[in-house]
Amino acid sequence: MRSLCGKLGALSHKINPLGAFVHQNHHATDTPRDGNNDDSQQMAPQIPMESVPTSSRWSFHRSRRSGGPWSMKQFSSSPGELDDISTNKSEIRIDVKGDESSNLLGEMVMAGNLTLAGKGLPSKLVPPVEVSAKLTTKTFIWALHCLSLDDVVAVTCSVGSQHFTIHSYALVKPRWIPGASSRRCRTDLQFRTSNKEEALRWATAFGEHGCHVNALPSPPKQHQQQLNGSPPVKEQVVMVQSPVKCCPQPVMLVVINPLSGQGRALKVFHSKVQPIFELAGIKLTVVETTHPHHAQTLASTVELSKCPDGIICVGGDGIVNEVINGLSSRDDVEAACTIPIGIIPAGSDNSLVWTVLGIRDPIAAALMIVKGGMVAMDVFGVEWTKTGAMHMGLTVAYYGFMSDVLELSAKYQRWCGRLRYFVAGVLRLLCLSHYTCEVHYLPALSGLDAEHVEVDHGIHNPTLDPGPLASSIDSSPILAAPTRLNSNSDFAGVVNASYEPSDYVRGLDGKTKRPLPRIITPDEETVTVSSASPSPRARTRSKSKAKSVGSTAPGAWREVTGSCLGDTVSTTAGTRWGPLEGMSDVNAGGAETDIAKSRVHFLVEDEKWESRGGPFLGVMMCNHQCKTVQCIQSQALAPPAEHDDGNVHLLLVHNVGRLQLLRFFLLMQFGRHISLPFVECIKARAVWLNPSIRGHQACGIDGELLTLDGPIMMRVLPHQCHLIGKRTLHTQ
């Protein structure tokens, strides 16, 4: 039995020991190493399926010496997963942990006897032996092994054959490398059934529980003839109607940035990812980008019917950003936003998929895409208020030290490769400068306010129900840019009349002026096939439509004069960092004339814009926690941020010296930097940033460097995008 336990531990499949102990057919499942043929040594404990606990933490005991009956004992109620299998001299103990609501095994689907055949067998089980097997809604249990259905990509069976093969990618811990982390390896297990109908029944049962079924025609003639000893003849392709019910093949577009991750994206895709997609029967159109913004152009012009089930981005955060921007710039943006985005992390940094889905391994990401599921994700828009230009992002927008480093790193791309960010960071740190800008933000609604908005407008909280519902921010009073507060000449180049955010930023439908729905339910019939070129939608709408005035209903725009200024902008007097220089003068009426002249439209609601004045070292607007793949797990730029709450987290790093900045980066590794006295982390609905005209004129969005020309307005957009996959713990 010790050898059995040893084998279980070594295989490190997601073994559920319950699987080993719920045999209803008591077949000998292994040959004991010590040659002891005593039944009690060979057979698993005979505990009926119904009596197996599905909650809490249990241990299974029996005396090693006497080989007496097995007993179950609950010894802890701490939640968790299946943990360890341990033995000692006198007893065998297997710990099973599960929270109160978990159902470890799932419901029984099918059971029977199978004979292991073919490759992938543990050497001890050759020659083939008959084992009892069970399929539940969550696992496939055979002999002493348990395979999670989440790890099974597909099942292959041949019509008219007694065999079927399970293709899985379970986590395996390298046996001989202590401390090595588990990785996913492909295992193909072939089973023989007692007759061909049963083989089809097994395959169908797998197919009905999320595994793709590859139903092949009857065994290839070549193979049969080889078995018979006759010379092989040219293989004939025989098309047969599959008797196994299969889901329709998903159709997806794959966009690969061949330069991502120092050129490893192509290799990653072809060697690790493509075989999984092929096993899962996904129809792929693969495009390699040839130049920057190729992915954006592709996403803005592709016929949606060519990728109704998703666009898979192979690369870093940059390629995902391009695809989102491409989709958002289409004329049929509503249909385009329903196309889910899959991500295969193969770039130098994949913060988005790591933070939101907990995945950094390309194989795990491919499995997640194959298995499906969706995570709704906020998209933010950054609008250049002077020109109306718009750029979307999913991760972070930043100004200051980080954008300066990004800009400088381009110079070292050729010489330093992946180290260029580090080199540029060190150089910038040595000649540290500060960045002067105004920052205004609209604080997030407090819980009560948010509830009030939801009740008023009948809109659900997306974090509670990420279905096709609108979020609180859609229904919240529509945002207006703050007026120019500072008459300081640094900011004199700002054009007041362009302060209005576009309809798109405000979450309005361009025609009806009503809030857009946040999530659009996919509806294949409404998908329009388009070959249109990128449309300047967001850029043009802002100017032409923003002047619509009149309604006093909540969320409507109303023209106001400068006299309202005091009501709409609150100062930061009394806060840690104090108000902007000159703000008190402005509020006293210094800039009122300008504002009245500029005829700025903004909302008279209870919108309380708050302000912070520079100089700063950095201003970062994070859409999610922004974890970095290369760093330790606790590292996150904005630890309290959520990816789907309709808010961003504004991180302000005030002007301090080099040592303090180093301290900031050091503490960031442990997620403790936001407690530093020179750091502010604010949950906001919108952020307006106006750089000094003599200051740094660049900002970064998801790793892409963009030139600033006047103020920018950032806010979460009314529609979310959908990432393919389900959230997991950070274990891969």
Ligand SMILES: Nc1ncnc2c1ncn2[C@@H]1O[C@H](COP(=O)(O)OP(=O)(O)OP(=O)(O)O)[C@@H](O)[C@H]1O
């Ligand atoms: N074929 C190409 N040639 C040059 N640049 C490209 C190409 N395809 C995409 N790009 C650009 O490369 C940028 C970075 O891509 P991505 O984020 O996928 O990779 P990465 O390895 O994480 O990148 P980096 O480390 O350079 O930020 C994208 O913003 C895109 O504009």
